[in-house]
Amino acid sequence: MVQAVALPRNELGIEAAVGILKQKFGDRLQTGQAIREQHGHTTTWIENQSPDAVVFPHSTEEVSEIVKTCATHKVPVIAFGTGTSLEGHVNAPAGGISVDLTQMNKVLAVNPGDLDCVVQPGVTREDLNTHLRDQGLFFPIDPGANASLGGMAATRASGTNAVRYGTMKDNVLSLEVVMPDGQIIRTGHRAKKSSAGYDLTRLLIGAEGTLGIITELTLRLQGIPExxxxxxxxxxxxxxxxxxxxxxxxxxxxxxxxxxxxxxxxxxxxxxxxxxxxxxxxxxxxxxxxxxxxxxxxxxxxxxxxxxxxxxxxxxxxxxxxxxxxxxxxxxxxASLQLRPGARGISTDVCVPISRLAECVTATQDKARELGLMAPVVGHVGDGNFHSLLLIDMENADEVSKADQFVGWLNDLAISMEGTCTGEHGIGQGKQPYLVKELGPAVKYMTAIKKALDPDNIMNPGKILSNT
Amino acid sequence: MVQAVALPRNELGIEAAVGILKQKFGDRLQTGQAIREQHGHTTTWIENQSPDAVVFPHSTEEVSEIVKTCATHKVPVIAFGTGTSLEGHVNAPAGGISVDLTQMNKVLAVNPGDLDCVVQPGVTREDLNTHLRDQGLFFPIDPGANASLGGMAATRASGTNAVRYGTMKDNVLSLEVVMPDGQIIRTGHRAKKSSAGYDLTRLLIGAEGTLGIITELTLRLQGIPExxxxxxxxxxxxxxxxxxxxxxxxxxxxxxxxxxxxxxxxxxxxxxxxxxxxxxxxxxxxxxxxxxxxxxxxxxxxxxxxxxxxxxxxxxxxxxxxxxxxxxxxxxxxASLQLRPGARGISTDVCVPISRLAECVTATQDKARELGLMAPVVGHVGDGNFHSLLLIDMENADEVSKADQFVGWLNDLAISMEGTCTGEHGIGQGKQPYLVKELGPAVKYMTAIKKALDPDNIMNPGKILSNT
CATH class of the missing domain: 3.30.70.2190 (Alpha-Beta Plaits)
Known part of the structure; x- marks a missing residue:
């Protein structure tokens, strides 16, 4: 495992918040080791940092109550969907409460005439598409995993259809969000477009749960093509x-x-x-x-x-x-894991201008060969985004070190080609140094926004921004 | 004219900043009444609030220098493109410096293989399309007016092509921006998509110059259809x-x-x-x-x-x-103005779910008739967005009052239909009460962001948020 930075724990606050929430949620708050580990699970090589408790709310009001309790006691709150994120997003480096949204899984409304729908954040994309099929509609974003729509919004996910239908940022009309102080807000309504104030919808999409918890999404739909x-x-x-x-x-x-x-x-x-x-x-x-x-x-x-x-x-x-x-x-x-049974798969996620793509992919293949690493490539090439899946023997320290070197080299290469270190997986814990390399002084203003909205840094601390 | 709120002026600061900038910019800083009035011109019925000086920068570094000078002296900075905005966006309610970007009008790069280009903010959409035509490319956003691309981004403009190609938020890959402290940042590069940190690109698009001045845009292009x-x-x-x-x-x-x-x-x-x-x-x-x-x-x-x-x-x-x-x-x-020569045209801009559109347009026509107002309707109906153009005799106080009542009634109606008071024109000075009606507590977090990024409220003060 690659070590993740641990942050200071507020033991007294955590104890108080868990006690209060246990009273309120009863069996819907769990503290068993297995469930906590499952909620700190990372699908790649970042070590598990388990939360202190996992709570399963059923409504926006309950999420608000959880956040208010955590805000009062300055305790971390980590939103959890299906746990398929790839950069340590659901880890709890300072402990705290994992808010598992899988029981908020209702499709609240489908408006065929408007080609939109309203869903709770725990609805998965496959469940939504099953629900929509009879009405001749579909939601196009397909990141591969059967992720939750709340999680997909939080990481600004995309996938195979993005070349035509865009990413989550293009397919969410508005959000309902519980903010770090527990206030429930709506970022918009059902208009197809709006110029009403700052685009909080897009600010929350891709914020990886660090600015609020998404409790409802209004999504743009497509007709199933003829x-x-x-x-x-x-x-x-x-x-x-x-x-x-x-x-x-x-x-x-x-x-x-x-x-x-x-x-x-x-x-x-x-x-x-x-x-x-x-x-x-x-x-x-x-x-x-x-x-x-x-x-x-x-x-x-x-x-x-x-x-x-x-x-x-x-x-x-x-x-x-x-x-x-x-x-x-x-x-x-x-399939790739079967190329080397027992290996762990570590996915990179760079995205470059399409005119540089062949050069970038070829250099990536050459570099893997040079380092003696197995790394099959798949790519959403219409967007210039590709994943090199490193197949690593985690017991072999030299190989892990080479893989780490490879990942850094590739992120730097993409940035040097006017691209990005992450097309769709997000920054999480894993890519914070590359965010700084990529956007430099802009990160200072991201930090200012984080501090303004979440002064006690309770929303998914230690993600995206290294100094919060 | 409809009166606009005047804000307290920092006379000493303005005098100091104008003096310093005059030394630096010479003839490229103007203080004549005509040019100042032209830069506080509003195309609708909001009164003119002229800036104290107009400066014409030629580079991002010059914009940064202007903003740093204004930041030091706590003087308002108002970005100006072509002056075609419709809600008092370029007014100077606290005086200050209008930064006219029309001389930053170069197309810096066109990348046909990537279907993108890099432009300065003063390039107009018609100039860009003329530039692109020989390469078989075009930029699809068409708000009617030959607006500047910087201004179009600042107001999250759209227009007739949005039903297929989206709005400015969908067609800007990244921005270079001078922030309120004068720092130059990039919000992204040329990747078609990215999950790297908070979406500052979308935060700046539609911020109406209240969070920074856009000094460069990387735009997504389309091939001219066969x-x-x-x-x-x-x-x-x-x-x-x-x-x-x-x-x-x-x-x-x-x-x-x-x-x-x-x-x-x-x-x-x-x-x-x-x-x-x-x-x-x-x-x-x-x-x-x-x-x-x-x-x-x-x-x-x-x-x-x-x-x-x-x-x-x-x-x-x-x-x-x-x-x-x-x-x-x-x-x-x-053409509409010719229906009533001498009248002033006041455009509304609501956008509703398309299933409510007919009801909304019909009610709007009925309401105009009831109030005895002439108000032809045109609409980007694929988006549910339409404009009712009030033709008003501004000398007739009763008619002006009725028009004001009509605008408020229509904004309220759209909001009640899960729509928005502005599909593409923005909030500016004119629609601040409706932003609060539409998004309620969300406005508090917009204000927090504004205060975090621009603590002295120098960037286009008095726009979008009434309490900044």
């Missing part, structure tokens, strides 16, 4: 694949998904998902539109791909074949 | 037109523009632009796509329109005819 066509195409090199992506986007093809798997990822997918794809860089695509439109997009892409040496192009509109292809993509994390 | 088709269609009622809009969007037609003109607006357009449109509610549309795609969209819309009693459908792909139609739409402000 036609969906999936396609795959193999390329002689990462560069050729990236050139095809860039041309496709410049050409205005409104591609819904365009994902890159490098050679090693294709090998993993073949082995894990029983496919027999050519083991060269691969693009997986999805086109949404009318019957004619989806076909036209697919054909246009095929023409472009051929210009860049694309081979083995195959398109399909049948649901079964589509699902098989995308299931393989979604299983890439597990 | 085909553009325009269409118009008349409807028996506003309700029928709105039903057709809602169905078109639900059906997933990626319409690029869908604008409503009510009966009175059509009359105005016919008279001013020499058209002979049926004088019933009208939709103007634009479809972007491939040759086939644009035609298919247009045909799909026509079928939907027929279901709702649409008549006189006409589509055109010739540039000349398209331009004529859209020129008429862009000239609506002037």
């Amino acid at each position: 036609a969906i066509t999936s396609a795959r195409c193999s390329f002689p090199s990462v560069d050729a694949a990236c050139q095809a992506v860039m041309m496709t986007i410049q050409y205005g093809v409104p591609v819904a998904r365009i994902e890159l798997l490098d050679e090693m990822s294709v090998q993993a997918a073949n082995a894990y998902s029983g496919l027999s794809l050519p083991e060269t860089p691969l693009l997986l695509l999805e086109f949404h539109g009318s019957e004619n439109g989806a076909v036209e997009q697919s054909e246009t892409f095929n023409q472009i791909a051929e210009e860049f040496g694309g081979t083995d192009f195959a398109a399909t509109s049948t649901t079964e074949e589509r699902n098989k292809l995308w299931q393989a993509r979604h299983d890439m994390y597990w | 085909a553009i088709t325009s269409a118009r269609c008349s409807f028996p009622s506003v309700d029928a037109a709105c039903q057709a809009v809602m169905m078109t969007i639900q059906y997933g037609v990626p319409v690029a523009r869908i604008e409503l003109l009510d009966e009175m607006s059509v009359q105005a357009a016919n008279a001013y632009s020499g058209l002979s449109l049926p004088e019933t509610p009208l939709l103007l549309l634009e479809f972007h796509g491939s040759e086939n795609g644009a035609v298919e969209q247009s045909e799909t819309f026509n079928q939907i329109a027929e279901e709702f009693g649409g008549t006189d459908f006409a589509a055109t792909s010739t540039t000349e005819e398209r331009n004529k139609l859209w020129q008429a739409r862009h000239d609506m402000y002037w």
Whole structure:
């Protein structure tokens, strides 16, 4: 495990707050070791820092009551969704109360005429899409994991559909939030756009629970397209694949998904998902539109791909074949782990201008080879975002050190290419030095905002900003 | 004129700052009455509150120097673009320095492969699009006026293309900003998405110059579509037109523009632009796509329109005819004024969920009739946003009072329909009480942010937040 910084604990305050909340919540407040560890669980290599208690509220008012109690006693409050975040977001470096929102999981309203809905934060994206399907609607953001919508907003998540539908910041109309003093606010209503004051919606999205707890989301929905066509195409090199992506986007093809798997990822997918794809860089695509439109997009892409040496192009509109292809993509994390059983997977998350993408991916592959690390690459290449999944033997100190060096090198490279150290995973505990490298003096103003809204630093302390 | 609140002036500080800046900027600092009045000009009915001096910087460093001087002497700094804002944004209620950014008007970089560009804040949207045209690119946000891009970001502007391409918040990748202490920051770089810390980009967009001065913008661009088709269609009622809009969007037609003109607006357009449109509610549309795609969209819309009693459908792909139609739409402000020569035009700007739009527009027309006010309506109806343009004899106190009553009534109505008092014009001086009605306790946290970043309240004081 990589050690996480521990922060000073307010023992007396924690004891008082846990006692008060236990009285109020009874069995809905748990202090057993297993449940506490589960709520400090990090999916990568950052050590577990468990909260002192886990509480399961059922309403916004209950969340407000929890926060007010914690504010009074200056005790940390850490919002918890499904625990799928990747940078230590749910860790409790100063202890405190984990607020598990999974029991706030109701879809409160669906407005088909307005293409919006109102949900509690514990609703997962898959549950929402199941709920919406009969009405011909869907919520497009798909980060892979079946994350909660509150957590997805808190980390400014995106995923495979972002190239067409944007990220969480683009698909949340407004939020209800419990602020650090326990006050319940709304950041907006159901208008499709607004110029009414500071954009608190976007400030809270991506704040990783450090400025408030999201208790309700009003989401923008999409109609399920008349036609969906999936396609795959193999390329002689990462560069050729990236050139095809860039041309496709410049050409205005409104591609819904365009994902890159490098050679090693294709090998993993073949082995894990029983496919027999050519083991060269691969693009997986999805086109949404009318019957004619989806076909036209697919054909246009095929023409472009051929210009860049694309081979083995195959398109399909049948649901079964589509699902098989995308299931393989979604299983890439597990498939990659099978390349090296027993290894831990550590995901990087850089995003660069698309014109620098091929150079960045290729340099990343070379660097991994140079350091003797296994690191298959998958990428949301329409956005210039890719993940190199390091497969690390955590018992091997030299390898862990090399992996740490690799991660730092890659973040620096992305920043030097006018990119970012995190396209969609967030800063959490893991990337704080890179946030400073990336945005420099801007971080001072983030800190000023944090101090203004949360002067006692009770909301998810030790995340994003190292000095709060 | 409607009186604007005057704020206490720091006479000594202003005198000192103007003196220092005059030494530095020479002829690029002006204090003549005409130029000062022009920079406190409001396009609507709010009185002019002129700044004490107008300065014309040429670089970010010069803006930083101006702000540092004003920070030292606690003197207001008001950013000025083209002066086309509509809620008193450039007024100087406490005097101070107007920073006219029109000489910072360079396109610094265009990156066709990444579909982005970097511009100074004084570049206007028309100048940018002229610059981009040869490269097959365009910037889609079109608020009607040929506004500066810095000003458009500051007011979170949008306009006719927002239904497809979003608003300024969706089309700015990052900003360079001079903060209230004179520090220059970047809020991001050129990655298409990022989860790196608080979203200062979106916080600054729509902050109306109250948190900093935008000195550079990195913008997302679009490829000029292969085909553009325009269409118009008349409807028996506003309700029928709105039903057709809602169905078109639900059906997933990626319409690029869908604008409503009510009966009175059509009359105005016919008279001013020499058209002979049926004088019933009208939709103007634009479809972007491939040759086939644009035609298919247009045909799909026509079928939907027929279901709702649409008549006189006409589509055109010739540039000349398209331009004529859209020129008429862009000239609506002037055309409407001609309905009542000598009157002043006062624009409302509510935005409601689209399912409430017909009800809201119809109630607005009824209310105007009840009060004896002329108020043609145009709307960006794909977003649920519309403008009722009051044509007011400013010499008639009773009429001005009724207009004031009408504006308040309409803002309240929109808020009661889960909408907003401003879809795209901003709060400025004019809408502060409605911001509080709309967002209640959230305004307290906006104020906390303002105080944290600008403790001496020098950045565009008296705007958005009434108590700063």
